[in-house]
Amino acid sequence: MTDASSPDNTPTGFDQAAAKVKTFPQSPGVYLMKDDAGRVIYVGKAKNLRSRAGSYFLKAAAEDARTAPWIGEIADIDYMDCDSEVDALLMESRLIKDIQPKHNKELKDDKTFPYLMITTREEFPRVEVTREPKAKGVKLYGPFASAGALRGAIQVLQRIFKFRTCSLDISESDERWKWFRPCLLASINQCTAPCNFRIGKDDYRRDIKRLQTFLEGGKRKLIKEMRDEMMAASKAMDFERAAIVRDEIQMLERLEERGELDTHAQPEVFYIDPKKGLAGLRKVLALSETPRVIEGVDIAHLGGGETVASLVQFIDGLPFKPGYRRFKIKDVNGIDDFRSIYEVVSRRFRRLSDDSDAFPDILLIDGGKGQLNAAMAAFRDQDITPPTVISLAKRDEEIFRPGESDPLRLSKNSFALRLLQYVRDESHRFAQHYHHILRNKSTFDR
Numbered sequence: 001m002t003d004a005s006s007p008d009n010t011p012t013g014f015d016q017a018a019a020k021v022k023t024f025p026q027s028p029g030v031y032l033m034k035d036d037a038g039r040v041i042y043v044g045k046a047k048n049l050r051s052r053a054g055s056y057f058l059k060a061a062a063e064d065a066r067t068a069p070w071i072g073e074i075a076d077i078d079y080m081d082c083d084s085e086v087d088a089l090l091m092e093s094r095l096i097k098d099i100q101p102k103h104n105k106e107l108k109d110d111k112t113f114p115y116l117m118i119t120t121r122e123e124f125p126r127v128e129v130t131r132e133p134k135a136k137g138v139k140l141y142g143p144f145a146s147a148g149a150l151r152g153a154i155q156v157l158q159r160i161f162k163f164r165t166c167s168l169d170i171s172e173s174d175e176r177w178k179w180f181r182p183c184l185l186a187s188i189n190q191c192t193a194p195c196n197f198r199i200g201k202d203d204y205r206r207d208i209k210r211l212q213t214f215l216e217g218g219k220r221k222l223i224k225e226m227r228d229e230m231m232a233a234s235k236a237m238d239f240e241r242a243a244i245v246r247d248e249i250q251m252l253e254r255l256e257e258r259g260e261l262d263t264h265a266q267p268e269v270f271y272i273d274p275k276k277g278l279a280g281l282r283k284v285l286a287l288s289e290t291p292r293v294i295e296g297v298d299i300a301h302l303g304g305g306e307t308v309a310s311l312v313q314f315i316d317g318l319p320f321k322p323g324y325r326r327f328k329i330k331d332v333n334g335i336d337d338f339r340s341i342y343e344v345v346s347r348r349f350r351r352l353s354d355d356s357d358a359f360p361d362i363l364l365i366d367g368g369k370g371q372l373n374a375a376m377a378a379f380r381d382q383d384i385t386p387p388t389v390i391s392l393a394k395r396d397e398e399i400f401r402p403g404e405s406d407p408l409r410l411s412k413n414s415f416a417l418r419l420l421q422y423v424r425d426e427s428h429r430f431a432q433h434y435h436h437i438l439r440n441k442s443t444f445d446r
Helices: 013-023 049-057 059-063 085-099 104-108 147-161 175-179 201-215 219-235 239-253 274-284 337-354 369-382 415-444
Strands: 029-034 040-046 076-081 115-119 127-130 138-141 293-302 306-315 325-328 362-366 388-393 398-400
Touching: 013 049, 013 076, 029 049, 029 085, 040 049, 040 085, 049 059, 049 076, 085 147, 115 201, 127 147, 147 201, 147 239, 201 219, 219 239, 274 415, 293 337, 293 415, 306 337, 306 415, 325 337, 337 369, 362 369, 362 415, 369 388, 388 415
Parallel strands: 293 362, 362 388
Antiparallel strands: 029 040, 029 076, 115 127, 115 138, 293 306, 306 325, 388 398
């Protein structure tokens, strides 16, 4: 970090930038660090511009190995307002690509940049995050500074544009898709389910085009076009379509209320390869298809009395936070993990069955053979055909399967085992978090 002032007590460019940042708004946006020649040397996004940009002028930044080598070059700083944190993420990406600031590359730690990729040669284009973008047949957006924040933004945008993220090869000419059962994203209204022909090719591509307009910075243009469509639908007495477009406009206008990206972001766990983990599970569990949706259940106890449970949901090998659920155990007195698991599984799958919602491909129970048997008893007593149900015992990381006396033991380096451990550990973390919430509540209620 530079000295407070030059030898003749004239404020340095760094000092002036430090003073300037105190006038920044406390709202989302992008900040641009400049050197004494006016060149942009770093671009960053912020939920709170004043707080985030101001952190570079604190003592901690001068001691941080990531920023210490270059913050002394800062001679000026500017910012650009954005409507939301999602808009800021996209603006940051466009600026990094256009300007290529020399110090942004240090964010990558020798990893490739993540991109948002939209396939263009498929009848129903799909959206995915990739570090290995294809050269043809795709539209790329990025690079982005954070894969986690990018996944969080995709989950937020998927609530508006309802695009698919699966790898299914859907063809409008193949009528067999009419009888395909959509995944849980359709059940929670985050995908229009082209895999079940619930939307036609032209309407689906219109939604993808809207997404692209937004990603390219045309949010205001997009909202104007959607308002025109809403009015046209209303005049044509198509009030259902007009209401759908109206709701989409409102969600776009209130993106800043959609929650923080960190809430939706998937953790960066680099030792886990989701695709290889899912492919490995298909092989070791002898499944007919590669699983997409995994749910994990765990139990936690509140002071030896109150029992709570968590259910986490992973889609395509990554946590899907909107699918998480919490349960207060109602019908069990004292500590009884078996009966608690029985109750949670009964309540969860009774609800899914009654609502005709899709089941997960794999249900993972935290525990050994006893916990697995309790889950299977719930399906039997509810007269519900179970999905693939397994349990993972933490002591020796053994996988138990219904009807199999011997556990399945995988290599510690197995991608399949690592993915199951990830699901199990996340369900445990989520259960403990709920446990702490209730414990604090019971303390304050005394």
